Amino acid sequence: MHERMMSIVPVSIPRIGIRGIAYHFDETAPIDTIPTLQADPELLAKFKKVGHERFAFSHVSITEQAVISARQTLDRAGMAAADIDAVVIGTSELRGWNRFPEKIGNEILLALGMNDILVVGVTIAGCANYASALRVARNMIAVDGYRNVLVIETNQVRGNLDRVVASSQTGAPAYILADGALSYIATTEAAEFSVLGMEQIVKPVDPAQADAATFITNNVGGFRHVTQCALDRAGVRREQITQVFFHNISLLLLRGLIDVTGFPLYKLFIDNVGRTSHVWGADNLIGLHDYCRAENPPSGALFMLLCQADTYYSAVVCQKL
Amino acid sequence: MRDASCDLYLAKLGQWLAEQGNRMGEIPPADVDLFEAGYIDSLGLIRLILFVETLRGAPVEGDLMRPQNFDSLHRIVQTFFADVAMPAGSACHA
Numbered sequence: 001m002h003e004r005m006m007s008i009v010p011v012s013i014p015r016i017g018i019r020g021i022a023y024h025f026d027e028t029a030p031i032d033t034i035p036t037l038q039a040d041p042e043l044l045a046k047f048k049k050v051g052h053e054r055f056a057f058s059h060v061s062i063t064e065q066a067v068i069s070a071r072q073t074l075d076r077a078g079m080a081a082a083d084i085d086a087v088v089i090g091t092s093e094l095r096g097w098n099r100f101p102e103k104i105g106n107e108i109l110l111a112l113g114m115n116d117i118l119v120v121g122v123t124i125a126g127c128a129n130y131a132s133a134l135r136v137a138r139n140m141i142a143v144d145g146y147r148n149v150l151v152i153e154t155n156q157v158r159g160n161l162d163r164v165v166a167s168s169q170t171g172a173p174a175y176i177l178a179d180g181a182l183s184y185i186a187t188t189e190a191a192e193f194s195v196l197g198m199e200q201i202v203k204p205v206d207p208a209q210a211d212a213a214t215f216i217t218n219n220v221g222g223f224r225h226v227t228q229c230a231l232d233r234a235g236v237r238r239e240q241i242t243q244v245f246f247h248n249i250s251l252l253l254l255r256g257l258i259d260v261t262g263f264p265l266y267k268l269f270i271d272n273v274g275r276t277s278h279v280w281g282a283d284n285l286i287g288l289h290d291y292c293r294a295e296n297p298p299s300g301a302l303f304m305l306l307c308q309a310d311t312y313y314s315a316v317v318c319q320k321l
Numbered sequence: 322m323r324d325a326s327c328d329l330y331l332a333k334l335g336q337w338l339a340e341q342g343n344r345m346g347e348i349p350p351a352d353v354d355l356f357e358a359g360y361i362d363s364l365g366l367i368r369l370i371l372f373v374e375t376l377r378g379a380p381v382e383g384d385l386m387r388p389q390n391f392d393s394l395h396r397i398v399q400t401f402f403a404d405v406a407m408p409a410g411s412a413c414h415a
Contacts, residue, residue, distance in 0.1 A: 170362065212363035213356055213388035220370060221386040256367040 017191020096158020
């Protein structure tokens with residue numbers, strides 16, 4: 001299969017900003033309390049060795065955690081429900097939701113006091129949902145003329161899904177799924193971050209040939225493509241990036257990612273691997289939020305947000321304003 | 322027939338695997354499957370790709386980024402070093 005090389009055609013897309021990043025989960029607990037790891041002390045030890053200590057979880061529903069987060073976003077942005085022109089809801093795990101999917105939007109709008117408003121759902125990009133949702137919001141602003149789009153990503157481990165994910169072939173620890181919601185406002189108005197460039201692709205793998213080595217080479221190609229493309233679109237050089245954000249997964253896997261994308265290891269944000277574990281498509285922006293709160297980087301600082309879901313790869317370059 | 326450049330790349334790759342691979346101190350035979358024989362695992366593959374790129378002084382192109390191209394020393398040399406730093410008229414038939 002030939003790699004598709006898409007030319008980057010300059011088009012008149014307005015740069016959008018992000019403001020009011022917020023997130024919610026009810027609490028964190030030691031990974032020792034996860035039944036799968038209680039039953040397998042060897043696997044527990046492996047996860048601890050690659051950085052996992054605690055995981056985030058919620059007692060409230062997938063919509064309630066979304067609403068709590070969204071209210072914080074509105075509060076931080078100094079906005080009311082009436083200021084929001086459209087809503088994008090990302091969620092990739094519905095096995096604990098036994099009603100029609102559109103009810104998610106209904107519940108969230110009711111709780112937020114929003115009415116007569118466009119809602120779009122984003123699902124199949126899985127843990128790369130945030131990049132799809134951001135693109136949808138950006139395009140709503142560019143094409144439909146909206147000013148403020150509320151973006152929510154909300155996920156929980158429910159039903160028969162196991163939080164603990166290890167390689168089916170090698171048994172190596174990969175990640176621990178957490179519960180949580182993230183939200184922000186994509187806007188043409190005053191913002192905290194400007195989105196400079198983004199790219200997302202899918203590089204499908206034939207399940208009959210899906211061994212670990214195939215996924216590794218697929219990952220190398222996928223991450224390199226989206227990273228370079230997002231940098232080119234942003235007009236930014238790799239060495240200008242202040243900090244890189246990815247999912248809160250095994251430190252060994254993170255080391256591989258940073259090696260193939262050409263960023264120095266010290267620029268990778270890893271603080272939340274041990275604190276929250278992998279909050280689906282919310283890790284990147286939770287990391288960006290926490291990093292900026294802790295480090296207060298100067299205006300102009302540039303960030304690379306990478307994410308992956310199976311064979312979906314995405315990269316976003318943004319800048320602190 | 323092999324030329325000196327091919328042997329040089331085979332030697333460098335073999336030495337790297339002996340130092341960085343999962344069978345420490347062992348230089349793999351040129352035709353052995355590196356994955357099946359346990360010289361390299363999936364995470365080690367990333368380091369092997371980076372080493373190949375360092376050796377050839379250029380990134381591995383997207384359509385060559387497949388595990389089959391890294392499954393033996395011979396295959397790596399055939400795939401990635403056939404046209405690297407070779408004198409005119411000499412090809413690397415490892």
